[in-house]
Amino acid sequence: MSAANDTKFNSEVFLLTGMPGQENVYLWIFITFCMMYSIAIIGNVLILFIIKTDPSLHEPMYIFLSMLAITDIGLSISTMPTTLGIFLFNSRVISLDACFAQVFFVHLFTYTESSMLLLMAYDRFMAICNPLRYASILTLPRIAKMGLVSVLRTMSLVFPLPFLVKRFRYCQCNILSHSYCVHQDVMKLACADITVNIIYGLAIKILAVGSDSLLILLSYGMILKTVLSVASCTECFRALNTCVSHFCAVLIFFIPDIGLSVIHRFGNSSSHLLQSLMGYVYILVPPLMNPIVYSVKNKHLRSRILRVFFK
Template structure:
């Protein structure tokens, strides 16, 4: 009997996503905040893209990076939410093997891209505050294109081995994934083979991408804060710091859930499985929802253009 079961699950054509294990009875209720966050993310990020497109004064490096962030957030949230909601609403749990690996790639690839965009935005703020006279000479359109291409290629190339390695693993235990989406470790743990290579690869990507990005952002902002505190007048210091506040809020909204989820996965073995799954969803859903709100509320140019747009429609 065991041999028969093993044969059935070797290289399965489909996986079964359980949703949130232990909270199946509450799936419909959980779908309400999930759907709300997704709706806000879609409307908010499309609004950011629209405002930057129609407002010529926003055609600057900072807002180009913001548009890249909005597109990344749209792809990131869309990579998991439609399937998650179909599980919650219609009990549609099956996902094709190749679709599962594709979803895995998109999730981690665009998480890496988002992290890289935050580094690029930190560089933009560093040049604007620490070397403002050379801002336009340094962040030219060709330089912007090179930075953007580097961010995209890094995400695409570094995360490509993940699904590639997972596709060659034999899956002879079960095809049931205790998750709402095809998260990398949730999938490879189902393999009946040594997964140390894929596990070490995941740690390498985490430290090489997230670790280095956090380091570069920290160095940039240490220089930015030093430059701000050296300004002679308090009002000038506050005004200059305000130009960075939205970026800092977005950074915290992205990295805190990611790092918290990683730490609980590695060291929170006593925590319930549903808590790990919920946290894995939060670090994908919360930043795309919060980023347009943060930049819309705290960035005066975007806020003013949005208010003018609504006041014009109202007249």
């Protein structure tokens, strides 16, 4: 009877995983993660507030930055309840439908962030390589359309994911590798052939993150070529300096994303703690570091933030 109940229990819910072997310090981990989530959300909300209330920042570069901030807030909110719940209340149980919904939102905001970084790279490309047409091309209506197209593209790619995992029957020990649900982790627990899920997951990774990263590299190649053709070293440095914050944001996003994908596909022999740590880097570092990087490296934004706190 007990075995039957366990089988029934496992077939109706998933069990999330915190940090294996670190249960004795869960309270300190909760405090640390709570601070990181708070800084990430408050930092991105502050950037949105400053850009909205300061007319001098109503430029394409800062509008794209506000889109990135909204995406980071969404990513933080979509993983915060389950992550903090594990470390504070040891609440590991999540229903299948809630898990599938989280799969959708985590991947939606992740791939949308990739698209936002591509739009920001295009903004820097136009500002440096074609400055005379910059204002006429990147108008507010066109920026709004670019953002909408990016979100719709991402939504169309991610929308099938929860339905692809919902169609399976889960009869194994349904223990996930992270404190939140992602497609590549959930599909491994299905008692069925997951070839379609593997192919589709790889396809949307290539269409979204893969194509975005290649276009970002291409734009920076063109930027570098243009900058190196400038005779003055001062102008060359000034042009590259405008790209530093965005380039840091690109690295902050793509390195954890690639690392987590590699671990899920080829890291079956890696420790559970390593998988867990990489999963937290994947969801916590980009929303946390993006507002910090832009606040430190962008002097216009930095001066506005200082003006808010030190009037």
